[in-house]
Amino acid sequence: MDLTRLEINRRTALLTSAAIAANVINPMRAFAQETPRKGGVFNVHYGAEQRQLNPSIQASTGVYIISGKIQESLVDLDADGKPVGVLAESWESSPDGKTITFKLRKGLTWHDGKPFTSADVEFTAMNMWKKVLNYGSTLQLFLTAVDTPDPQTAVFRYERPMPLSLLLRALPDLGYISAKHIYENGDVRQNPANLAPVGTGPFKFVKYERGQYIIADRNPDYWRPNAPYLDRIVWKVITDRSAAAAQLEAGELQYCPFSSLTISDMARLSKDKRFIVTTKGNEGNARTNTIEFNFRRKELSDVRVRRAIAHAINVPFFIDNFLGDFAKLGTGPIPSTSTDFYPGAGTPQYPYDKAKAAALLDEAGYKAGPGGTRFSLRLLPAPWGEDISLWSTFIQQSLSDVGITVEIVRNDGGGFLKQVYDDHAFDLATGWHQYRNDPAVSTTVWYRSGQPKGAPWTNQWGWEDKQVDTTIDNALTELDPAKRKALYAEFVKEVNTELPVWMPIEQIFVTVITAKARNHSNTPRWGSSSWHDLWLSA
Amino acid sequence: MRILTLAGRRLAASIPTLFLILIGVFLLLQFAPGDTVDAMMAQMGGGDAATARELRKFYGLDLSIPMQLANYLWRLVRLDLGFSSIYGKPVATVIMERLPPTILLMTASLSFAFFFGLVFGVIAARAVNKWPDTLISTLGLIFYATPSFWFGLMAIVVFSIYLQWLPAGGLEDIGQVQTGVWRMIDIARHLILPTLTLGLIFLAIYLRIMRASMLEVLNLDYVRTARAKGLDETRVVTGHVLRNALLPMVTLIGLQAGTMLGGSVVVESVFSLPGLGRLAYESVIQRDLNTLLGIVFVSALLVITVNFVVDLLYARLDPRISAEG
Numbered sequence: 001m002d003l004t005r006l007e008i009n010r011r012t013a014l015l016t017s018a019a020i021a022a023n024v025i026n027p028m029r030a031f032a033q034e035t036p037r038k039g040g041v042f043n044v045h046y047g048a049e050q051r052q053l054n055p056s057i058q059a060s061t062g063v064y065i066i067s068g069k070i071q072e073s074l075v076d077l078d079a080d081g082k083p084v085g086v087l088a089e090s091w092e093s094s095p096d097g098k099t100i101t102f103k104l105r106k107g108l109t110w111h112d113g114k115p116f117t118s119a120d121v122e123f124t125a126m127n128m129w130k131k132v133l134n135y136g137s138t139l140q141l142f143l144t145a146v147d148t149p150d151p152q153t154a155v156f157r158y159e160r161p162m163p164l165s166l167l168l169r170a171l172p173d174l175g176y177i178s179a180k181h182i183y184e185n186g187d188v189r190q191n192p193a194n195l196a197p198v199g200t201g202p203f204k205f206v207k208y209e210r211g212q213y214i215i216a217d218r219n220p221d222y223w224r225p226n227a228p229y230l231d232r233i234v235w236k237v238i239t240d241r242s243a244a245a246a247q248l249e250a251g252e253l254q255y256c257p258f259s260s261l262t263i264s265d266m267a268r269l270s271k272d273k274r275f276i277v278t279t280k281g282n283e284g285n286a287r288t289n290t291i292e293f294n295f296r297r298k299e300l301s302d303v304r305v306r307r308a309i310a311h312a313i314n315v316p317f318f319i320d321n322f323l324g325d326f327a328k329l330g331t332g333p334i335p336s337t338s339t340d341f342y343p344g345a346g347t348p349q350y351p352y353d354k355a356k357a358a359a360l361l362d363e364a365g366y367k368a369g370p371g372g373t374r375f376s377l378r379l380l381p382a383p384w385g386e387d388i389s390l391w392s393t394f395i396q397q398s399l400s401d402v403g404i405t406v407e408i409v410r411n412d413g414g415g416f417l418k419q420v421y422d423d424h425a426f427d428l429a430t431g432w433h434q435y436r437n438d439p440a441v442s443t444t445v446w447y448r449s450g451q452p453k454g455a456p457w458t459n460q461w462g463w464e465d466k467q468v469d470t471t472i473d474n475a476l477t478e479l480d481p482a483k484r485k486a487l488y489a490e491f492v493k494e495v496n497t498e499l500p501v502w503m504p505i506e507q508i509f510v511t512v513i514t515a516k517a518r519n520h521s522n523t524p525r526w527g528s529s530s531w532h533d534l535w536l537s538a
Numbered sequence: 539m540r541i542l543t544l545a546g547r548r549l550a551a552s553i554p555t556l557f558l559i560l561i562g563v564f565l566l567l568q569f570a571p572g573d574t575v576d577a578m579m580a581q582m583g584g585g586d587a588a589t590a591r592e593l594r595k596f597y598g599l600d601l602s603i604p605m606q607l608a609n610y611l612w613r614l615v616r617l618d619l620g621f622s623s624i625y626g627k628p629v630a631t632v633i634m635e636r637l638p639p640t641i642l643l644m645t646a647s648l649s650f651a652f653f654f655g656l657v658f659g660v661i662a663a664r665a666v667n668k669w670p671d672t673l674i675s676t677l678g679l680i681f682y683a684t685p686s687f688w689f690g691l692m693a694i695v696v697f698s699i700y701l702q703w704l705p706a707g708g709l710e711d712i713g714q715v716q717t718g719v720w721r722m723i724d725i726a727r728h729l730i731l732p733t734l735t736l737g738l739i740f741l742a743i744y745l746r747i748m749r750a751s752m753l754e755v756l757n758l759d760y761v762r763t764a765r766a767k768g769l770d771e772t773r774v775v776t777g778h779v780l781r782n783a784l785l786p787m788v789t790l791i792g793l794q795a796g797t798m799l800g801g802s803v804v805v806e807s808v809f810s811l812p813g814l815g816r817l818a819y820e821s822v823i824q825r826d827l828n829t830l831l832g833i834v835f836v837s838a839l840l841v842i843t844v845n846f847v848v849d850l851l852y853a854r855l856d857p858r859i860s861a862e863g
Binding site: 048049050051052060062131132133134137138187189190194195209210211212213215234236237238239240242243246247249250252384411412413414415416417418419422423451452454455456458 | 581624635707810820822824825
């Protein structure tokens with residue numbers, strides 16, 4: 001049913017943002033007549049400082065936005081979202097999927113002049129990805145060793161089959177390499193290089209003034225010919241969103257990544273010719289808004305109640321009126337931006353239907369009591385993103401229409417994670433599910449049973465489904481890409497039927513960037529990528 | 539100097555208070571759900587259980603709460619503020635880095651507020667219930683009632699975006715390396731808007747206090763005497779009234795020194811200044827206990843020092859205080 005509505009939404013969104021889209025759909029074509037200009041300083045808004053900057057230790061956009069320019073990964077994604085070699089030149093998997101061999105690029109040096117070799121890959125994989133890196137430790141759980149027969153070859157050995165397509169889609173984020181000679185002594189987490197990263201990338205770290213700025217300058221010895229173009233990148237720490245918008249307008253910033261401004265400022269700036277506001281270049285960082293159900297509440301353990309809640313909320317209305325062009329109707333845990341795994345909208349969906357919601361609740365035995373109230377629930381919204389705050393209020397109002405009273409309990413970040421994923425002190429929770437190019441990276445953990453208590457963004461609902469578990473496990477080790485896609489379609493169908501978590505809105509981060517920037521937003525994870533080809537026109 | 543012994547006694551009495559405050563803050567933060575690892579996970583946008591377990595061990599959170607508290611106090615006795623989990627540096631270093639901008643901003647805005655509060659307070663009191671008084675009091679009320687983030691943002695819109703006279707944020711220009719006097723001028727330019735934003739709010743308080751205390755003193759007998767002996771109005775105000783009317787202002791400065799080190803989260807955020815207010819806020823959000831306790835400790839020390847100085851100032855302004863004890 002929702003297909004038609006979705007299409008219309010998409011089309012209107014495209015039309016209204018046609019002016020923006022014209023500039024970004026194909027940046028190369030639009031500016032083909034210009035010759036790249038060397039030089040210039042690129043000032044980037046940095047909203048939330050991280051504790052450290054090494055992407056081999058911490059997987060988050062707050063790290064990639066900086067160190068993705070300084071350190072490099074084995075592979076990245078190209079304009080079409082396909083894996084393309086960076087530090088690795090080529091790769092192949094053995095037929096049983098237990099051995100994956102990477103051939104590394106020759107003649108590369110670290111910023112301190114030492115050569116880059118397979119020993120660095122071996123050290124990073126075994127000591128950082130496998131032990132410390134968030135999501136890396138799950139991905140590389142069955143990695144037993146990395147052999148280094150010569151300085152240009154790294155052979156990954158797995159205990160169980162590792163689908164090459166999964167590894168290649170995970171590595172752009174989870175495949176950054178650190179230098180062995182810098183990290184080999186002592187605890188990798190306490191190494192001073194974590195705040196002064198050394199890499200092979202197009203920019204060299206210069207200075208980090210905590211709470212103020214980070215500076216990196218162009219690496220004259222970078223391995224790609226003629227790159228990079230920029231002289232310097234400055235990341236400015238600005239915690240106030242409105243202040244960041246003001247600095248952008250005053251010309252003190254050129255780029256506000258990952259929806260770092262308020263929704264109203266982004267909508268306002270999208271009409272300003274000096275800036276480009278687009279979701280392009282962020283497809284690799286898709287996220288969905290959630291409603292997470294706690295099955296420990298008797299009412300919510302009944303699938304009819306969960307479906308009734310979904311039917312009671314008018315999602316298209318919410319998107320049109322609150323999120324605008326920056327969001328669209330979601331169809332499940334795998335977003336439509338995932339060309340390799342999106343199963344389509346043919347899985348069970350829950351369109352807005354108040355009468356049906358009331359009927360389902362009646363059927364489940366929760367008749368409206370005096371004053372029309374059936375029961376009440378506590379909703380915990382995550383504190384990141386104003387969309388979550390708006391969405392939680394919308395849930396509250398929608399559910400009160402069908403006789404469910406909702407109390408909203410707000411927490412800060414640490415408090416939210418503790419209460420939902422460790423103490424299970426919630427009835428409903430809402431936040432973001434981040435999709436990282438392959439469902440096995442950070443999506444299936446939301447549904448697979450047996451997650452340790454306290455692990456954030458995992459199945460802590462008190463819900464277990466043997467069928468879903470089996471589908472997830474089979475897909476994880478399936479080597480045939482077509483069969484994997486089919487298994488994940490099956491998985492989406494199953495979880496949309498049972499609905500332990502509902503993911504009705506898809507969002508892609510919004511980029512706000514100066515109209516003078518060229519070669520920007522040209523890969524699905526551009527904000528995290530190395531910016532070796534980015535330049536500023538005069 | 540009796541006043542010195544008195545102040546000294548107060549100094550000694552504040553040490554147990556200091557420890558009670560620190561223990562209180564420590565326990566209070568234990569009640570907040572989540573610890574620094576949860577906060578870090580929230581910031582990273584994801585992580586698995588193994589990572590979390592490793593991190594808890596790394597930050598020493600696997601110990602019991604009394605053990606953590608005992609460890610902390612024992613370190614404090616040896617004047618060691620511990621290690622900041624967000625910054626990966628000793629807390630003392632982190633605070634020392636943030637102290638100069640905070641003190642600069644706070645001294646500038648407090649001096650601005652004190653000076654103009656005094657001047658306008660005197661003008662308002664001398665023209666009580668006439669138009670200058672009404673104008674000054676109304677403006678003061680407006681400044682006081684305006685939220686500082688709005689004030690700051692509007693100042694940026696006007697002076698940075700439209701007029702382009704002043705920078706929109708930051709402590710100094712990082713585009714070019716400056717030294718000596720040029721660097722000082724650059725920093726001063728960056729501090730004009732935040733100082734005004736913060737100062738205008740303080741200004742309203744000083745203005746009201748100064749006006750009230752001027753009015754009170756103006757009605758005292760000795761002022762009538764001064765007028766009777768033929769002094770002109772200006773001499774009466776500067777020579778006789780002002781000094782006595784200043785006492786409540788000095789009290790206020792002493793009280794506000796506490797808020798001074800706390801900095802202003804709002805103004806620091808709007809103008810992207812690396813101050814202590816933002817540091818404290820971040821430490822709470824990130825559950826970085828060591829840093830937060832460190833800030834509390836340093837603030838408490840500063841409040842004690844300032845109050846000591848204020849005691850001495852009282853004695854200077856009003857010799858009776860020193861004589862009577």
